[in-house]
Amino acid sequence: MTALGLASPLELLDELKRKVRALHQLQFQVLEIIGALDQQGAAETLGYKDLIEVFKHTLRWDPKVSRRKIKQAQALCPTITPTGSRIGPALPGVAAAMAEGELSEDHVEVLAEAMAGLPSVAEEHVVGYALQHEPRSAKAFCKELAYRLDQDGPEPKEPEPVQPKNSLRRQWRAGRYLLSADLDAETGAKLDALIAPLAKPEPHDMRFAPEREGDALCEVVDLALRSSGDRIYSGERVQLTVTVDYDRLRKGIGSALLDNGDHLPMSQVRKIACDAGIIPALLGSRSQIYDVGRKTRTINAGLRRVLVARDKGCAFPGCTRPPKHCEAHHIRFWSDGGETNAANLVLLCRRHHDLAHHSEWQIQMLGGLPAFRPPAYIDPLRRPRTNAIHVA
Structure with missing residues (x-):
């Protein structure tokens, strides 16, 4: 050559x-x-x-x-x-x-x-x-x-195994406070939902991820001290995104999907449902809340819930990033006349959002789902790909 x-x-x-x-x-x-x-x-x-x-x-x-x-x-x-x-x-x-x-x-x-x-x-x-x-x-x-x-998992055995208890170790050492925790999935997901947005790197942020997450935990402690009762933020409990089939929830079988990709037993999901607001999102609805049109490029809470329910995280083929690490991307840029609705939006993590803007990857909707055509140097036929990990 x-x-x-x-x-x-x-x-x-x-x-x-x-x-x-x-x-x-x-x-x-x-x-x-x-x-x-x-x-x-x-x-x-x-x-x-x-x-x-x-x-x-x-x-x-x-x-x-x-x-x-x-x-x-x-x-x-x-x-x-x-x-x-x-x-x-x-x-x-x-x-x-x-x-x-x-x-x-x-x-x-x-x-x-x-x-x-x-x-x-x-x-x-x-x-x-x-x-x-x-x-x-x-x-x-x-x-x-x-x-x-095997969505239902193995048949339960008698007697039911004892669930491990939550444990926390706290120790002062040389003027520092050391923590080590072993928590159940539900509590871990709640804590993750609190820390993740606070640990997001800012422009010119020189901190590594462990330091950002440590500072975020300190902010969570400050929020708890400033709150009244068990209210953490704006009078509302911590929100979790749980994707679940309604019939399975009603029957109490199988499991549900957390926004970090882990599966939560239905018994715990039913417990959460008793203590949380349930917001139904009807995909394909023509309700105005899901279709902002050309009024603004920003999306509202209702429209984001639709995207989360549909894409379940970054829609780029093979990506495992959960919804909380994703941004809504206009397939047809808003500046070029694209509308702010589910048919023109896709969830992308920061890395793949940059790729969509600066590379030859192309995004289109096929059968109501976002599909990605790779550059010719990856696939000469440029056949569309979807993210098979996030099941729509």
């Missing part, structure tokens, strides 16, 4: 993609050799306890690296029975994708762990997702897929 210094960014990206694909193919070939050594009992033949010790001396690999590669080889390589029969790999779809150079070792690690708890028919779906997303996002997708396949 052209000298790197003279190549354009797209030429460099194309060359990088070719190199990385070749690297993944080479990594698969390495796993094939490891699988063959494992099948042949090479460690015992060479006088070693196991292959980990062999690789420590011959390849100078740390035991952690060796264990990872051996485990992956066992999942992706065929095995030979004592009678000489050949049995295909445990994860044939993952093996084929890595052999083509489409998946990395990090992808394989995530998918192998996930498939241990999923039926074999799910492999096609998790591989298809991993081919378009990074390992971290694939892990979130696998977690959500496992939940969808």
Whole structure:
């Protein structure tokens, strides 16, 4: 190819993609050799306890690296029975994708762990997702897929296990106050809802996240001291966003989705519902509160609730950021005549909001849901993608 210094960014990206694909193919070939050594009992033949010790001396690999590669080889390589029969790999779809150079070792690690708890028919779906997303996002997708396949969870056993109690450790040390807490999901979500908006970085904010969150906790303490009774802010209790199917809530089965992506048992949801205002949001309603039109570019509380119920967080493909970390983005810019309504708005985290403004990614509504067309250098056909993690 052209000298790197003279190549354009797209030429460099194309060359990088070719190199990385070749690297993944080479990594698969390495796993094939490891699988063959494992099948042949090479460690015992060479006088070693196991292959980990062999690789420590011959390849100078740390035991952690060796264990990872051996485990992956066992999942992706065929095995030979004592009678000489050949049995295909445990994860044939993952093996084929890595052999083509489409998946990395990090992808394989995530998918192998996930498939241990999923039926074999799910492999096609998790591989298809991993081919378009990074390992971290694939892990979130696998977690959500496992939940969808078993929403009610395992059958309850008798007697019911004792729920762990909330615990808090407080200690003064050298003029500092140390806290350590172990809280239930409901209380943790409430505390998170208080801290998150106060810990949001301001322009030119040089504090790291732990310092911002520590300062935010101090603000929460000050708010509590200034409040009357149990009122925290403007006379209202802390608000949580809980997405729940009404019939399941009424029957008390299954679980609901918190805005941080975790699932809350329905028994706790019913308890919250007894002590909170329930605000119904009818998607597709023509009520004026959900359609600001051209009057203003800002959205009101009712319209944001509609977006949260529909997008359930950042709508960008593969993103796991919850609604509280998202901003409403006009698909057709308000300055270009776009209206402020659900059909022209999408929830995006700050990173993907910047991407929508400064890159070639395009957003459109398909079937009432936001879809994203990647730049041609990612997908030459620019096929639309949606966020399969947030179920609409």
